[in-house]
Amino acid sequence: MLLRRINRAARRLPFSLLLITATPFIIEAVIHIWRYQVPRPATELDAPFSTSCQEPDVAAERENAVIVMLARNNERQQAKKTIQSIEAQFNKWFNYPIMFLNDDAWNPRFVAELNETAGGKGIFEVIPKEHWTYPDWIDQDAAKNSIKQQGEAGAPHAGQEGYHHMCRFYSGKFYQLDVLKKYKWYWRVEPDVDFTCAITYDPFVQMAKRKKVYGFTIALWEVGKSCPGLFRATADWKESRGVVTSNLWSAMMEASWMPFPFRRFLSWVPHRDSYGDAWSLCHYWSNFEIADMDFFRSKAYQDYFDYLDKKGGFYNERWGDAAVHSLAIAMLADSQQVHHFEDIGYRHDTFYQCPVNAPGGQLPNSPSLAENKPWTPEEAGGIGCRCKCTGKEKLRNYGTYCLDKLKQPNTPKRGWFS
Numbered sequence: 001m002l003l004r005r006i007n008r009a010a011r012r013l014p015f016s017l018l019l020i021t022a023t024p025f026i027i028e029a030v031i032h033i034w035r036y037q038v039p040r041p042a043t044e045l046d047a048p049f050s051t052s053c054q055e056p057d058v059a060a061e062r063e064n065a066v067i068v069m070l071a072r073n074n075e076r077q078q079a080k081k082t083i084q085s086i087e088a089q090f091n092k093w094f095n096y097p098i099m100f101l102n103d104d105a106w107n108p109r110f111v112a113e114l115n116e117t118a119g120g121k122g123i124f125e126v127i128p129k130e131h132w133t134y135p136d137w138i139d140q141d142a143a144k145n146s147i148k149q150q151g152e153a154g155a156p157h158a159g160q161e162g163y164h165h166m167c168r169f170y171s172g173k174f175y176q177l178d179v180l181k182k183y184k185w186y187w188r189v190e191p192d193v194d195f196t197c198a199i200t201y202d203p204f205v206q207m208a209k210r211k212k213v214y215g216f217t218i219a220l221w222e223v224g225k226s227c228p229g230l231f232r233a234t235a236d237w238k239e240s241r242g243v244v245t246s247n248l249w250s251a252m253m254e255a256s257w258m259p260f261p262f263r264r265f266l267s268w269v270p271h272r273d274s275y276g277d278a279w280s281l282c283h284y285w286s287n288f289e290i291a292d293m294d295f296f297r298s299k300a301y302q303d304y305f306d307y308l309d310k311k312g313g314f315y316n317e318r319w320g321d322a323a324v325h326s327l328a329i330a331m332l333a334d335s336q337q338v339h340h341f342e343d344i345g346y347r348h349d350t351f352y353q354c355p356v357n358a359p360g361g362q363l364p365n366s367p368s369l370a371e372n373k374p375w376t377p378e379e380a381g382g383i384g385c386r387c388k389c390t391g392k393e394k395l396r397n398y399g400t401y402c403l404d405k406l407k408q409p410n411t412p413k414r415g416w417f418s
């Protein structure tokens with residue numbers, strides 16, 4: 001009897017001991033995760049600029065802005081497609097200049113045809129060589145070798161040398177171009193893009209009025225193997241410069257459940273900071289951007305870019321400008337300075353956003369909108385203006401997980417999962 005009781009107590013002992021020992025670690029982990037929770041506001045802090053069609057106010061004052069496209073001579077058809085689309089849906093009313101950038105000399109046929117498509121508002125510039133090449137401190141043979149290996153390992157575009165120059169250019173050098181100095185705002189477009197709704201107001205004016213610095217349409221996951229070292233370099237820069245953690249930064253993170261002190265060992269894993277917490281890989285898709293160049297020209301941003309550039313990751317890995325811009329916004333901007341253009345229909349590659357049309361908001365008799373016909377049906381809750389969402393481009397946004405994460409600091413709780 002006694003023996004059996006001792007036996008039973010002995011069997012129970014290790015478990016209670018384990019529990020007593022583990023409790024502080026579990027509590028610490030819970031507190032740690034809790035510290036990364038981002039409160040949702042009571043009201044929407046980033047409402048759409050427009051929730052129906054408007055009569056384009058062609059007499060209104062414009063902002064100091066430019067539409068920019070990086071293109072190659074052999075992308076003439078794809079470039080035309082984008083420019084036809086943005087002209088028809090927006091720029092025929094607002095007449096912003098459209099600047100085309102090339103790392104090579106322009107072909108006269110491209111210039112003539114695209115200037116015509118752009119309604120005579122085309123500006124054609126060549127990027128100075130020093131903005132589109134390896135920096136001095138990069139060992140070019142090693143970099144070329146690495147690019148070859150990255151291509152073989154299959155990260156998208158990572159085997160193309162020009163793509164690496166492009167990512168570096170858009171990450172930092174773009175904002176140093178002399179030809180852009182006189183502008184404050186830019187709208188970035190790419191060859192082969194469709195704008196699927198009419199944009200009947202001036203997004204630059206609205207951005208300025210509401211003190212926004214960065215506007216996007218699509219948020220999604222970065223391809224992890226293209227940039228294993230980017231997040232660690234970013235987090236190290238953030239820490240070394242004493243940048244205060246914002247809600248947007250926390251929303252981009254996935255805090256580790258690993259208890260202290262073991263969490264620190266995770267810092268050796270890609271996409272983690274020196275404490276072992278991870279970046280979710282969520283970012284804004286930068287091939288559509290409407291943004292304030294002064295943000296990216298700021299000392300803080302250029303210091304961040306230089307820091308990344310010195311690390312060599314634009315070549316030894318394939319750090320993308322989308323992730324770089326997004327991480328910088330999360331560090332250096334307030335979440336309320338970021339705008340989601342959920343009313344803009346946009347497609348590039350296989351990714352798209354296409355809003356539902358606003359009920360009763362289509363101005364069917366407007367003469368200025370006469371050409372922007374027909375449109376897909378109106379539905380309750382829609383905010384689109386004459387959106388044409390057909391086939392698989394039908395309605396809604398891509399990658400709701402990242403979109404929800406990045407909008408979290410500005411969006412009140414809705415439904416069960418958001």
Ligand SMILES: *[C@@H]1O[C@H](CO)[C@@H](O)[C@H](O)[C@H]1NC(C)=O
Nearest residue numbers: 111115119120121122123124
């Ligand atoms: C584009 O067309 C406009 C109007 O025809 C013309 O004034 C301008 O010089 C052209 N620009 C270029 C770069 O050809």
